[in-house]
Amino acid sequence: MSVQTFSICGMCTVRCPIQVETENGEIKFIAGNQHVPAMKGAVCPRGAAGKALIMDRERPQSPMIRAGERGEGKWRTVGWDEALDFVAEKIKGVTDRYGARSVGFSDRGGPFQDLHKAFVKGLGSPNFCNHDASCARNVDHACLSFAGIGRKDLVYDLKNAKHVVLQFRNIFEAVNVQEVNNLMDAMDNGCKLTVIDIRANISATKASRFMMIRPGTDYAFNLAVIHELLDKNLYDKKFAHLWIKDLNQLEDFIKPYTPEWAETETGIAAYEIKDFVCELAAAMPSVIWHPGWMMARYRHSFYICRSIYIINALLGAIGAKGGLPLAYKPADVGKTGLKALADLFPKPSEKRADGAGWRYPHIADGAGLAHLMFKAMDSDDPYPVKAYIAYRHDPLMGFPDPDRLKQIFSKLDLLVSVTFSWSDTAWFSDVVLPLSPYLERESILASKNGLKPQFFVRYRAVEPRYDTKADWEIISGLSRRLGLDALAFSSIEEIWNYQLQSTGVSMDDFKATGAVQLASSPKYRAMENLKFKTPSGKLEIISEKLEKQGLPSLLPYTSLDRPPEGQFRLTFGRCALHTQGHTVNNPLLFEQMPENVLWINTNSAKSLGISDGSTVLVSQDGYSETIRAKGTDVIHPDAVFVVHGFGQTLPVESRAMGRCLADNKFMKGGLDLWDPAGGGIAFQEHFVTVTPANKN
Numbered sequence: 001m002s003v004q005t006f007s008i009c010g011m012c013t014v015r016c017p018i019q020v021e022t023e024n025g026e027i028k029f030i031a032g033n034q035h036v037p038a039m040k041g042a043v044c045p046r047g048a049a050g051k052a053l054i055m056d057r058e059r060p061q062s063p064m065i066r067a068g069e070r071g072e073g074k075w076r077t078v079g080w081d082e083a084l085d086f087v088a089e090k091i092k093g094v095t096d097r098y099g100a101r102s103v104g105f106s107d108r109g110g111p112f113q114d115l116h117k118a119f120v121k122g123l124g125s126p127n128f129c130n131h132d133a134s135c136a137r138n139v140d141h142a143c144l145s146f147a148g149i150g151r152k153d154l155v156y157d158l159k160n161a162k163h164v165v166l167q168f169r170n171i172f173e174a175v176n177v178q179e180v181n182n183l184m185d186a187m188d189n190g191c192k193l194t195v196i197d198i199r200a201n202i203s204a205t206k207a208s209r210f211m212m213i214r215p216g217t218d219y220a221f222n223l224a225v226i227h228e229l230l231d232k233n234l235y236d237k238k239f240a241h242l243w244i245k246d247l248n249q250l251e252d253f254i255k256p257y258t259p260e261w262a263e264t265e266t267g268i269a270a271y272e273i274k275d276f277v278c279e280l281a282a283a284m285p286s287v288i289w290h291p292g293w294m295m296a297r298y299r300h301s302f303y304i305c306r307s308i309y310i311i312n313a314l315l316g317a318i319g320a321k322g323g324l325p326l327a328y329k330p331a332d333v334g335k336t337g338l339k340a341l342a343d344l345f346p347k348p349s350e351k352r353a354d355g356a357g358w359r360y361p362h363i364a365d366g367a368g369l370a371h372l373m374f375k376a377m378d379s380d381d382p383y384p385v386k387a388y389i390a391y392r393h394d395p396l397m398g399f400p401d402p403d404r405l406k407q408i409f410s411k412l413d414l415l416v417s418v419t420f421s422w423s424d425t426a427w428f429s430d431v432v433l434p435l436s437p438y439l440e441r442e443s444i445l446a447s448k449n450g451l452k453p454q455f456f457v458r459y460r461a462v463e464p465r466y467d468t469k470a471d472w473e474i475i476s477g478l479s480r481r482l483g484l485d486a487l488a489f490s491s492i493e494e495i496w497n498y499q500l501q502s503t504g505v506s507m508d509d510f511k512a513t514g515a516v517q518l519a520s521s522p523k524y525r526a527m528e529n530l531k532f533k534t535p536s537g538k539l540e541i542i543s544e545k546l547e548k549q550g551l552p553s554l555l556p557y558t559s560l561d562r563p564p565e566g567q568f569r570l571t572f573g574r575c576a577l578h579t580q581g582h583t584v585n586n587p588l589l590f591e592q593m594p595e596n597v598l599w600i601n602t603n604s605a606k607s608l609g610i611s612d613g614s615t616v617l618v619s620q621d622g623y624s625e626t627i628r629a630k631g632t633d634v635i636h637p638d639a640v641f642v643v644h645g646f647g648q649t650l651p652v653e654s655r656a657m658g659r660c661l662a663d664n665k666f667m668k669g670g671l672d673l674w675d676p677a678g679g680g681i682a683f684q685e686h687f688v689t690v691t692p693a694n695k696n
Contacts, residue, residue: 006033006514008458010438011046011053012579013110014176017514018043020439020461027051027439027462035513038159038178045577045589047177052588053437054465058653059421060434061466070410071428073651080469080477087431088481090414091123094387100124101350102384104377106131106370107391111446111456112471115495116391118341119475122484126348127385129368134398137369138295138678142305144364145543145553145677147318148533153327155450156288158182160322163192163283167218167308168292172202174574192279196221198571199599199641200634209276215569215639215684216298216560217266222307223557224262224273225280227254229314234281236316243530244313246541253554265559267636284315286322294573295680302678303555313539319530326525327449330503333519338447338455338499344486353385360679362545369679371399371671378408387414391471392435396424397581397645397662400670400683418474421582422652434468441470442492445499451522455505456515457496551677560685563638567687568600570620572644572663580645585656595660597630599641600690605631608690615693620666620686626693627661640690 002023009016009030017033030050032039053059063083068074078086094102105120107113109130120128132140136151143151158164159182171179187193187206195204196211196218204210213221229235230251240247259270280287291308295301309318317323330337351358354372357365359382374395377385388409396402402424409415409428417426420435435441443458460470469477472492479487489495496507509516525531534540542553563569577593578584598616610616612631617624618640625647635641647662664670666688673682 002028005459005461006457006510007439007461008443008456009043009047009050011050011583013108015110016043016047016177017456018047019514022461025462027054032177033514035515036178038181040181042177042181044175044177045592046175046579046583049583049586049588050437050439052586053420054439054462056585056587058585058655059437060419060426060432061468063434063467064432066430070415070430071406073427075432080467083431083433084474084477084481087414087416087433088478090430091387091482094413095123098384098386099350101126101348101353102386103127104129104353104373104385104388105391106373106388106393106395108393109367111448112443114341115444115472115475118344118487119479119484121342121345121348122479122487123482124348124350126350126352126365127354127368127373129354129370129373131370131393131395131398132367133369133371133674133679134296134681134683135294136292137367138302138675138680139291139293139305141363141678142291142302142309145362145540145546146306146309146313147539149326150364151291152449154318154324155327156290157322157325157451158288159185160286161186161191161288162286162322163194163280163288165194165196165280165287165289166203166207167196167290168295168297168304169290170197170201170203170574171290172206173576174293175576192283194276194279198636198639201573202576204634209279211268211272211276212634212636214265214267214636215571219300219304219307219555220257220262220265220557221268221273222304222311223254223257224259225277225311226250226307226314227257228259228274228277229281229311230254232277234277235314236284239285239316239527240314242527243318243532243538244541245536245538250310250541250554257557265557280315285317285320287312287315287317288323289315289317295678297682297684298560299673299675299682299685300555301680301682302675305678310541316527318539319525319527321524325451326530328451328453328519328523329449330447330453330518333453333523335453335518336503338445338503339501341444341487341495341499345484351382353382355382356679360549362549362551362677363679369674370395371674371681374399374405374408374671377411386412388412389416389418390425390429391418392420394423394425394581396428397664400664400667400673400681402664404668404671418471420468421585422650423581424648424650427650427652433474434466435474436464436468436470440464440468442472443470444472444492444495451524453518454515455503455510455518457510459514546677563687567689568604568640569638569684570663570666570686570688571639571641571684573641575643578643578645581648582645584645584648584659585653587655590655594655596627596643596646598627598661598690599630599632599635601635601637602631602633604637605629609692610690617691617693618661618666619689619691621668623665623668625661625665629690640688
């Protein structure tokens with residue numbers, strides 16, 4: 001007899017709602033949740049490979065404690081009691097000697113992080129971080145500086161859009177199934193799609209307009225768009241009068257940045273910029289210029305993001321149907337939200353090790369800046385950080401200069417990896433606590449804000465195949481040993497019941513669809529009824545917080561360095577088949593894509609004697625790796641590109657081991673390259689040399 005279980009996919013950070021068909025405790029089929037219309041019953045290729053993840057015998061199967069040197073690969077397999085006792089004792093030793101603030105924790109972010117925040121808070125440490133300094137921190141801080149709200153407080157109303165602009169969002173490869181389906185529906189109804197990128201990605205192949213831009217000049221392009229909107233009076237004057245503060249200062253600032261000027265910087269013709277702006281104006285306010293996903297790219301990426309929010313505002317898109325309407329939270333629709341587990345403990349009085357909120361007052365302290373926490377581990381400034389738990393997070397793959405990071409992690413008294421797949425960080429850890437994959441675990445309840453806010457649940461579809469545990473079991477087990485009694489739950493039902501207090505919702509309400517809708521239909525605010533959490537209550541061109549830090553709200557444009565002769569700017573991105581290094585060893589996905597290749601412009605390749613498909617040597621500062629070349633006309637000649645996540649060296653991952661190139665190993669010194677306004681790492685400020693491998 002088959003059983004249907006509602007769950008949440010865990011193959012990437014999107015976490016799509018799914019339903020899992022099982023029979024006799026085995027998975028038969030994974031589909032998109034049929035009760036979520038935008039899923040259309042679909043999952044992406046990664047979501048379909050969830051069964052292969054749990055069947056994979058090369059994932060961690062039992063708790064392990066290091067038996068040799070860090071990174072040597074010598075382990076002692078232990079039971080859960082011994083592993084949790086070991087970790088708890090080490091944490092006690094660190095906190096007794098250095099204080100509770102000496103414990104750091106990072107995760108991948110997402111809807112279930114309340115549990116992790118509660119644990120770190122219970123320890124008395126302020127040092128919870130997520131991975132976002134290597135992803136969307138610049139986006140979030142740009143939105144906060146402009147609107148006083150975070151990026152997730154705005155909804156991408158793709159289904160009703162008339163023009164969508166993707167500049168740093170490859171929506172058809174970094175797949176969010178609901179977003180893809182909504183955009184495709186909109187395009188079927190006449191929505192235009194514009195893609196601005198250094199290469200023709202899959203999204204570009206579906207666009208009505210593609211503009212190949214010189215790497216690092218997006219800010220120049222965006223300034224020219226703002227110039228054209230204001231100079232030609234193509235902006236939404238009613239919206240601007242109601243909600244944009246300091247517009248006159250923007251008008252003065254933008255005068256030099258004409259489309260003709262931008263053409264010399266970006267390589268995009270002035271007439272094309274002007275035609276594009278006219279198309280945007282014709283579609284306003286139902287325009288979405290996506291502010292970006294992975295915006296940890298350049299040292300001024302924060303200002304690129306901020307310019308995008310300004311453009312959306314000038315088009316009247318912020319708050320508009322088919323644009324970026326404001327999300328509703330439970331309280332906005334008269335409901336009580338989930339009771340936060342983090343409220344079980346008082347806020348720690350200590351300052352954060354990364355400086356967020358105090359050394360850098362303009363940086364939000366919720367998710368922090370992981371690279372600056374790593375810096376504190378190295379320098380003991382402002383104090384020592386000696387214990388670190390990485391939950392489903394692989395900074396040795398996800399941040400620049402992994403050799404430098406290993407040197408830093410070597411100073412730790414304790415490094416713990418909680419993971420359901422091997423990673424470079426897990427291999428370098430003192431303890432590996434094997435997490436049950438998402439199909440084998442249930443999670444705490446979570447909220448999704450939006451036009452129809454909701455609560456949702458992840459149920460366990462099958463029992464764990466190996467000696468692994470859910471995160472709530474691991475956190476509760478550690479809490480019990482560390483005296484955090486309030487978090488030492490004995491069942492997931494206890495946690496769910498705690499979270500649902502005062503909501504008027506019971507677990508029975510989730511059974512039919514896996515979610516509880518808190519509003520009967522999508523809700524939009526009228527233009528006159530928008531709310532922004534800035535000092536003025538408006539969208540602020542000039543940010544007081546930035547200016548107080550000596551950071552300009554409007555940054556004058558400065559050209560980034562061009563690659564030296566014979567070198568290329570190293571860029572990377574996503575594909576539909578893999579989630580960075582997390583899925584490369586997955587049997588099904590490996591079979592579909594076993595390696596990455598180096599995109600290089602056809603003419604550049606020809607001048608170097610490189611043919612399509614040949615092996616090339618990529619080098620930087622004496623370090624080299626080989627990879628196959630993909631010669632193509634559809635990448636800018638200043639850049640080369642790889643899909644991120646390859647280059648594994650772990651013998652426990654037999655399929656992925658030794659496959660091609662790890663881009664972050666070519667980023668020596670990259671931990672110190674970051675955007676001071678937004679906090680994000682500047683990944684794409686590194687140059688490499690490419691030569692035919694047979695000449696070496």
